[in-house]
Amino acid sequence: xxxxxxxxxxxxxxxxxxxxxxxxxxxxxxxxxxxxxxxxxxxxxxxxxxxxxxxxxxxxxxxxxxxxxxxxxxxxxxxxxxxxxxxxxxxxxxxxxxxxxxxxxxxxxxxxxxxxxxxxxxxxxxxxxxxxxxxxxxxxxxxxxx
Amino acid sequence: xxxxxxxxxxxxxxxxxxxxxxxxxxxxxxxxxxxxxxxxxxxxxxxxxxxxxxxxxxxxxxxxxxxxxxxxxxxxxxxxxxxxxxxxxxxxxxxxxxxxxxxxxxxxxxxxxxxxxxxxxxxxxxxxxxxxxxxxxxxxxxxxxxxxxxxxxxxxxxxxxxxxxxxxxxxxxxxxxxxxxxxxxxxxxxxxxxxxxxxxxxxxxxxxxxx
Numbered sequence: 266x267x268x269x270x271x272x273x274x275x276x277x278x279x280x281x282x283x284x285x286x287x288x289x290x291x292x293x294x295x296x297x298x299x300x301x302x303x304x305x306x307x308x309x310x311x312x313x314x315x316x317x318x319x320x321x322x323x324x325x326x327x328x329x330x331x332x333x334x335x336x337x338x339x340x341x342x343x344x345x346x347x348x349x350x351x352x353x354x355x356x357x358x359x360x361x362x363x364x365x366x367x368x369x370x371x372x373x374x375x376x377x378x379x380x381x382x383x384x385x386x387x388x389x390x391x392x393x394x395x396x397x398x399x400x401x402x403x404x405x406x407x408x409x410x411x
Numbered sequence: 412x413x414x415x416x417x418x419x420x421x422x423x424x425x426x427x428x429x430x431x432x433x434x435x436x437x438x439x440x441x442x443x444x445x446x447x448x449x450x451x452x453x454x455x456x457x458x459x460x461x462x463x464x465x466x467x468x469x470x471x472x473x474x475x476x477x478x479x480x481x482x483x484x485x486x487x488x489x490x491x492x493x494x495x496x497x498x499x500x501x502x503x504x505x506x507x508x509x510x511x512x513x514x515x516x517x518x519x520x521x522x523x524x525x526x527x528x529x530x531x532x533x534x535x536x537x538x539x540x541x542x543x544x545x546x547x548x549x550x551x552x553x554x555x556x557x558x559x560x561x562x563x564x565x566x567x568x569x570x571x572x573x574x575x576x577x578x579x580x581x582x583x584x585x586x587x588x589x590x591x592x593x594x595x596x597x598x599x600x601x602x603x604x605x606x607x608x609x610x611x612x613x614x615x616x617x618x619x620x621x622x
Contacts, residue, residue: 337477344474348467353443355462355601363456 287312291375291392298386313395320402332406339404346397349376442599444576449603454590460603465576472569483569484561498558504531505551526551530581543588550578 290313297307320328335342349371356370365382376396380387446468448461473483504512504526513524523534530548537543556574561567575581575597584595 340474340476341471344470345467348464348470352464352467353601355445355464356460357462359458359460361456361458 287314290314290317290395290398292390293392293395294388294390296386296388300384300386304385313392314398316391316395317398317402320399320406325406328403328406332403335400335403339400342400343397346393346400350374350393443601444597444599445601446575447594447596447598447600447603449592449594451592452590453592462601462603464601465572465597469569469572469576472572480568484565484567487564487566501554501558505555544585545587546585548581548583550574550581552578 293309293311293313293316295307295309297305299305352371354370354372356368358367358369360367365380367381368377368379370377370379371393372390374394375390375392377391378387378389444465446463446465448459448463450459451457472480476482479486507526509525509527511523511525513522515522519537519539521534521536521538523532525532525534529551531551531554533545533547535545553571553574556570557566557568559567560570578597580596580598582594582596584593586593
């Protein structure tokens with residue numbers, strides 16, 4: 266009985282550690298609302314740690330182009346993410362047109378992109394830490410290839 | 412017994428003081444400065460706002476090495492300086508009293524370059540289109556920083572940004588024409604609400620009144 270209890274406790278511990286690991290980099294949220302009468306409403310929330318893991322396990326040949334394209338900008342991207350981490354919440358860019366509004370902001374340690382046009386509303390929120398990890402995974406993929 | 416109570420009171424007092432010292436900010440950190448750009452085109456109903464924390468820009472600039480930009484400095488080929496010793500020119504401007512240095516007026520345009528309240532002010536207006544006006548105000552400290560550590564044909568943009576952070580709230584550029592209005596300014600606000608805008612325009616550096 267005691268042994269079973271220990272096993273259950275161990276499994277619960279492993280489960281909790283897994284959940285903790287999954288949540289460690291926050292969550293990516295993608296919300297799409299189509300404005301048509303029968304339009305779809307999509308609300309996806311996923312652990313942000315999946316992004317760098319996906320890049321890590323993605324076939325190298327599929328990442329080749331992305332890795333090649335991102336490489337010259339890596340120092341600037343790293344510096345930008347580093348700078349963003351330290352700043353207060355701020356609307357970085359806002360573009361308003363008669364039928365479209367785009368906003369890119371930093372909000373609570375995440376980069377948030379909001380697009381609102383005649384057809385749909387899109388909201389994407391990604392933790393800066395997850396972006397940073399994903400970029401580093403891509404950088405590693407680049408350096409491994411060279 | 413009294414001794415024990417006294418010692419405990421002393422220990423509690425010391426702990427309270429330590430806690431208070433830890434909670435109190437060691438030194439008020441300077442407020443973050445933001446570089447704001449706003450482009451408005453009422454005829455098309457377009458409005459673009461950009462807010463960049465200067466500290467972030469200071470970190471990004473040295474990381475960009477592309478074309479003429481490297482290590483936070485931008486190279487300007489000698490040809491574009493047209494043989495003018497910019498450092499000597501700036502030194503002359505720095506030591507000169509507030510004054511209007513250049514005034515060009517012809518039937519089509521009005522150009523003025525002046526120094527006032529520690530700023531270099533450039534004003535250009537096109538008389539053909541009465542609404543076309545360009546005003547540029549640059550603190551001399553920022554101009555100094557551009558050239559202070561740069562070699563020959565370089566401008567130290569990163570140093571200029573640092574100087575801009577220390578320069579206080581300032582409206583740097585306004586461009587107005589019949590359809591568009593462009594403004595570039597620095598302040599401690601992380602938003603561009605219209606109230607701040609109007610106030611800022613009204614509190615343009617005193618040099619603006621010379622225009």
